[in-house]
Amino acid sequence: MVQHSDARLDASFAALSDATRRGVLEQLGRADASITELAEKFHMTLTGMKKHVGVLERAGLVATEKVGRVRTCKLGPSRLESETAWIEGYRQLWGSRFDELDKVIEELKRKEKVDERKKR
Incomplete structure (x- = not known):
């Protein structure tokens, strides 16, 4: 429903x-x-x-x-509070996902630098 x-x-x-x-x-x-x-x-x-x-x-x-x-x-009477809250929930969700992705990328870059040093 x-x-x-x-x-x-x-x-x-x-x-x-x-x-x-x-x-x-x-x-x-x-x-x-x-x-x-x-x-x-x-x-x-x-x-x-x-x-x-x-x-x-x-x-x-x-x-x-x-x-x-x-x-x-x-x-009109609607001040878009519900719509703003709905959008904000997804903005926070995607923000945290991108933060996690940034961490993964930084870790991969760090490992790549370590691997390059080992090859020398």
């Missing part, structure tokens, strides 16, 4: 996998914007931008508010 946090991570990473959606997040990090403003900025149709914003909204990365005919977008 898929846990809620796994589904949330899937939604976040799926949303972040698209360059336009990452660009929208960067833009909203500077200032809130309407869907129309975002569509113009990214040279897209309103329909296309609404789809991108919908994906970001479902992932919790963007929140929208409709006032009259204007739907304004802002950064």
Whole structure:
């Protein structure tokens, strides 16, 4: 069974996998914007931008508010803590593996130098 946090991570990473959606997040990090403003900025149709914003909204990365005919977008409640923790766990894992690999390489280099001295 898929846990809620796994589904949330899937939604976040799926949303972040698209360059336009990452660009929208960067833009909203500077200032809130309407869907129309975002569509113009990214040279897209309103329909296309609404789809991108919908994906970001479902992932919790963007929140929208409709006032009259204007739907304004802002950064959502997700602060990417879970995603950051997930990435950090793998960064630490790979970091420790590379540290171990460095030790093996240094040991091989040391043995190689000893072997060269013995040949002389």
